[in-house]
Amino acid sequence: MGNHSDGAKAHTSAVVTSQEASQERFPDPGLPPHAPRLTDVDSKKAKGAERQVVLLFVISILGSLLFWVGYFGIEVSGNFYDVMNPEANKMLRLQNLLMGLGVAFAMFGIGIGIVHWARSLMPDHEMVEERHAVTSEEDRAEAQEIMETIIEETGIKRRPLLRNTLIGSVILAPLTFVTLFRDLGPADPSVLKYTMWDEGVRLVRDPSGTPIKAADVTLGSAYHVLPETLSTLSHENGYLEEKAKSVVLLMRLDPSELNVSEGREDWNVDGIIAYSKVCTHVGCPIALYEQRTHHLLCPCHQSTFDAANECEVVFGPAGHALPQLPIRVDSEGYLVAQSDFHEPVGPGYWERAKHVKEMAGEA
Numbered sequence: 001m002g003n004h005s006d007g008a009k010a011h012t013s014a015v016v017t018s019q020e021a022s023q024e025r026f027p028d029p030g031l032p033p034h035a036p037r038l039t040d041v042d043s044k045k046a047k048g049a050e051r052q053v054v055l056l057f058v059i060s061i062l063g064s065l066l067f068w069v070g071y072f073g074i075e076v077s078g079n080f081y082d083v084m085n086p087e088a089n090k091m092l093r094l095q096n097l098l099m100g101l102g103v104a105f106a107m108f109g110i111g112i113g114i115v116h117w118a119r120s121l122m123p124d125h126e127m128v129e130e131r132h133a134v135t136s137e138e139d140r141a142e143a144q145e146i147m148e149t150i151i152e153e154t155g156i157k158r159r160p161l162l163r164n165t166l167i168g169s170v171i172l173a174p175l176t177f178v179t180l181f182r183d184l185g186p187a188d189p190s191v192l193k194y195t196m197w198d199e200g201v202r203l204v205r206d207p208s209g210t211p212i213k214a215a216d217v218t219l220g221s222a223y224h225v226l227p228e229t230l231s232t233l234s235h236e237n238g239y240l241e242e243k244a245k246s247v248v249l250l251m252r253l254d255p256s257e258l259n260v261s262e263g264r265e266d267w268n269v270d271g272i273i274a275y276s277k278v279c280t281h282v283g284c285p286i287a288l289y290e291q292r293t294h295h296l297l298c299p300c301h302q303s304t305f306d307a308a309n310e311c312e313v314v315f316g317p318a319g320h321a322l323p324q325l326p327i328r329v330d331s332e333g334y335l336v337a338q339s340d341f342h343e344p345v346g347p348g349y350w351e352r353a354k355h356v357k358e359m360a361g362e363a
Helices: 018-024 043-073 087-120 137-154 160-183 189-193 228-232 239-246 352-362
Strands: 203-205 222-227 248-252 272-276 288-290 295-297 304-306 312-315 327-329 335-337
Touching (some): 043 160, 189 352, 203 335, 228 239, 272 335
Antiparallel strands (some): 222 248, 327 335
């Protein structure tokens, strides 16, 4: 320990000066030496790797074709719910198998082919280049030269077979997904305007099918209901499709808590209200009812609707309020519909605004 009484600065081994620190730094080792690959030094190996990449792209193309064979070539019809007739399910399983394998091979061929191409045929020299802003024509020219160099290094100009199979696979593979858009909805969207609800159709419990009297619906209760006429349909005649559009949630609130807009004064029965269960976001079934707040919650994406305010959206991604089903009581005390919904149920679609106007004119 130094003596500070004489004003001299003490030096210890624990203090390191900047000059000493710079001398102790490790030197920059730089990039490791480049080790050439077999395809870099052997033209036969390079040609073999090119054939392998082409084969992978051809597998992708064949996978896309296999998908379309399954989609368009396999006819699926009949009653899928008849256990005594397994032929319909057999063809459906075959179609799903071909479509699944087709998409898998299409994506596998492109993915593995591009990776193999990059690892075996494209230059693998490591480079370090400082990034700077493009500010002049010289910089733009340099950037264009770099892009041309990249294209040249990929070898896509020198290998036309590889290029053509890549283009074919990249075009065909996404079309397999585009093809599935045919099944996202009906060819005629006007069928979305109507459900099986109509004047005088009774509300029945799901799944028992028993009709509901107004006296059975107590304050704060909720029921999942369907139109009574739904039971007349078979699965072959669209039972599931009609059920999906017609499902309704029936609740009873204190009439003083309801905010009813003009024209809907007689759509409820002493606080008993009926709304579509199909969420207006992506069509999930709404099944959660919070009695205290009168909120309906969609469990898929948490869209929340206020039943006391005509099921307007109070939270979440839903685009519009739930459609209300006008109801009344028949001569026997059972709840029945006054009409169909006055607007299409479910999520929005391109023609929805047009259909809303048409249905308003029909009402």
